[in-house]
Amino acid sequence: MTNLLEARGLRAAYGETRVLHGIDFAVRQGGVTALLGANGAGKTTTLRAICGLVRTQGEITLGDKRIDGMPTEDIVRLGVAHVPEGRGTFMELTVEENMRLGAYTRPARETTDDFEHMFSYFPRLKERYRQQAGTLSGGEQQMLAIVRALLLRPRLLLLDEPSFGLAPLIVQEIFRILARIKQDAGVSILLVEQNAAIALEFAEDAYVLETGRIVMAGSSAEISQDEGIRRSYLGY
């Protein structure tokens, strides 16, 4: 299978603080890849690097196009949707306005059906449609963030800790729907998670990051069976 996204020798820094020290990874076309690792390993920074939200060195390609160094807005327009850390909700705006912003790069007439389609995944958002997004619960905001990203019709979906701060039942529900979305939309996913068990179950491939370096790469099955990796990095 071909790779949709490839990164080679990717470095990133916040000012003087280097966070990524030259990492290589790939996301397969239509596949789910997980980035695992402890707090501060550089998982979030990796996603931010792909979107051009942090200054990088090294090469990032999407399909056959170099995207490193491009402005975020242009990377997004190539079909990269990012569900950021903290969900990135437009708190002051309504659920409807949040969704319309998700579809911002597409003509309005194309998206009417998409809205209904999104409600079939997340019916609760339909009930909250006219409500200020800041009043939603954490789980609902996570759903809204995923919907906002999907309305872009992305080729690549970057998910930053969709389980963060949510009750286990809600996390299960969200991953169940993500699995459906992956089948329906054929979108490739790069998933960052602290919850390694749930991530390895969802993803086919995984990378383990430690302080800005990749310490293991392989299929999810290989990684979840590696006793050493499991003990030292995944914590279960």
Place this chain on the structure above:
Amino acid sequence: MLAGVIHQIMSGIATGGIYASVALALVMIYQATHHVNFAQGEMATFSTYIALACINAGFPYWVALLIAVVFSFVVGVAIERILMRPLANAPILASVGVFIGLLLIINSLSGWFFDYTIKQFPSPFPDHPMLGGYLSGHELGSTAVTLIVLISVYLFFRHTKLGLAMRAAAFNPTSSRLVGVRVGWMLALGWGLAAGIGAIAGCMVAPVVFLDPNMMAGILLYAFAGALLGGIDNPLGAVLGGFAVGVIENLGGAYLVGTELKLSLALVIIVAVLTIKPTGLMGRRVYSRV
């Protein structure tokens, strides 16, 4: 007595409309940059001179106004792109420095190009009293123009895709980039719109107060008081605050402190709001749950 009070309230609403427009311009920049653009008034004054130059060059009034608005829009966009853009991540004082610099430079440019003498500015509205003598033709006309501007701006922000993107860019720039909004241009458009609104406000007030390079100094103070009173982060609040300050100013001037001390009422309002209720009467309460 009662007729006098009604008259003061009505013409207070008329001048309040001007304050409301300028307050709205201040809020639009404030929402995007979290700073008050102290040069907003001088920009509007300069725009009014442009309109006057066009009228003197023989253009019909409304064409001249349109030229002034378009000119101001372009200048507003240029100021954001050229001067504010490089300061996006700079400390607050850097932006404040630019605002003060702009204020001084534009004020001087107005004087340099159009000289410092006080000039008459024509009104497009009839000269006779209207509404049973409570309002002059110009007061009524300028209030109508102000309302049309305010309503159009409201409809633009509420009901267009571009308006939504501009609001999003002001609230949450990173999330806006991640849905493909070109945030830099949205901020520049905000500056352009604010400058255009200021141009209309300048042209509406100039027939009343006459045109000179410092025409908007006092008006900016009233508008700032209005914006604070309503809530500096709430466009609707700022607009209502502007109207309220117009009425307070007129009533206070007529029955309380006299016309000479009217401007001090603006300062009283500013200090009172900042000490008693810094968010303003309609300051935004954002509901957020974690």
